[in-house]
Amino acid sequence: MTFRLRAVRGLVLLAGFYLMGVVLLSAMAALDWLLVTPLFTARAAWFEGMVLTVTVLLAAAILRGMFAFLRAGRLGPMPHAVAVTPQDQPELWEQVRAAAEVTGERLPDELYLIAEVNAGVAEQNRLLGLLPGRRRMLLGLPLLAGLTVPQLRAVLAHEFGHYGNLDTRLGGVTMRGRKAVLHTVEVFHEGSTRLHYAFGTLYVSYARMFLRTSQSVARHQELAADQMAARHAGRDATAAALRILPVLAAAHTHYLETYAAMGRPLGVLPPPGEVHGGFQRLLAARTGKRLAALSVGQRPPRPHQYDSHPPTAERIALIEKLPADDRADGSADEPAALTLLHDPDRVFAALEARTLPQEAARLQRMSWDDLVMARAVADAEVWSRPLRVAVARALRSSAQGADGTVTLRRDATAEGVANDQLPGLEEILDAFDRGLLWMAVVDCMPKPHQAARLIGPAARNFIRPKVFDGLAGMVHLRLAEAGYAKPDIAWSGQPGLVLPEAWEKDMDDAIDAAVADTPDTAPLRALLVGLHRASA
Structure with a gap:
């Protein structure tokens, strides 16, 4: 089955999910109407009140899930990120602009730096994704600290690959549907009544069928984005970026637990800007095998049953099957992507101010x-x-x-x-x-x-x-x-x-x-x- 057909099937299942909600809401409305009409007089007031209460709770749960689909497509505020403009960081934006040009895509309207070893894109599509809208790109500051510039180009090309495939417009609707389905199931699991459990079981059964179908759409998008990254940034640089990501994630977790949180029992913080900025010092001191050793012995996070990303090893294997090109993997004698930033210490301090809770401003700082x-x-x-x-x-x-x-x-x-x-x-x-x-x-x-x-x-x-x-x-x-x-x-x-x-x-x-x-x-x-x- 082609990707387009899988996406259409996922959209049909999503429509069925909402149709099921409409049918259940209609049935509960009809039941409530019967209770408040004089057609049935032999009923206890407590029974009427109980039924009305339960149906209202169930209707609220269904409506929350249905509206989650609409919210999933909106680009909300980013209180825990630092907005970066072309005037602020021209060299970083130049890399973003170059990736957009080689992939034939338009630039994002917003670029944010976040405190994660991650990158991502979002688009506020209109008319269920049929019309383009405002675009946003997220880049992790710890990711920039650990990647070289060629590896960053591969990551950027991958992210633009999510924009590039025209089929992803429909796939984007499917992904929003996944979020709505999962949200609805969680709402029913939070309910305490037996009817919540019964309706939740019904939704879970349908959700599993939908998630199995949409998972293939999501994974196809990731593999297609990998292919685009390999074409425009180089096969070896793309594979190297995928290899380093789990190493950086393990190193960042170690840094947060061992260094950034060192003063938590004492109620003190590292020097200004060093809550996140110290990670670059750890990376400078631990390279190669010493850096990879941080993830040795650690059990990798258990993948979700319906994870939208294929296993990393599978993605690397598919990339390495591509024909070799003239471009190096960018892992040796290449500048770190962090060098693209003007005054990175100031950026780390700005991100720290965005991510720390307000009460942290009153804590003592120590060298x-x-x-x-x-x-x-x-x-x-x-x-x-x-x-x-x-x-x-x-x-x-x-x-x-x-x-x-x-x-x-x-x-x-x-x-x-x-x-x-x-x-x-x-x-x-x-x-x-x-x-x-x-x-x-x-x-x-x-x-x-x-x-x-x-x-x-x-x-x-x-x-x-x-x-x-x-x-x-x-x-x-x-x-x-x-x-x-x-x-x-x-x-x-x-x-x-x-x-x-x-x-x-x-x-x-x-x-x-x-x-x-x-x-x-x-x-x-x-x-x-x-x-x-x-x-x-």
């Missing part, structure tokens, strides 16, 4: 180094507190006799005690030397419900990593207070603290000895003595 240090100290306090509380409880519940034996009293606790009343590092090591680690501390450490009944070696092995982390946190705090731990933003690795050479070399072994079945705190104490001497 990257100060932010790394503040987060490291906060994390160290979190790691160490369970151990300090457990040792405080163990100390309060124990008493040492004249013969050196330790007895335990189970009535004393240290819950709710302030930080300045919790034991310090040396006091904890003293408690370990007294034998309290595996006699009392192990029972005072927090454990999940599943591990509450562990005893003996099993309990020690479960708690040991937590005790290790608690001691490591206290060591980090001691080194930070003494000025011997330095912050490291580590764009190519993991942000954290750089410790003195002796501690980097021997700390893990010393803590391992302190949390052994027979604790030996001497190695850790020796490191602390060296720290005190250096401070003196």
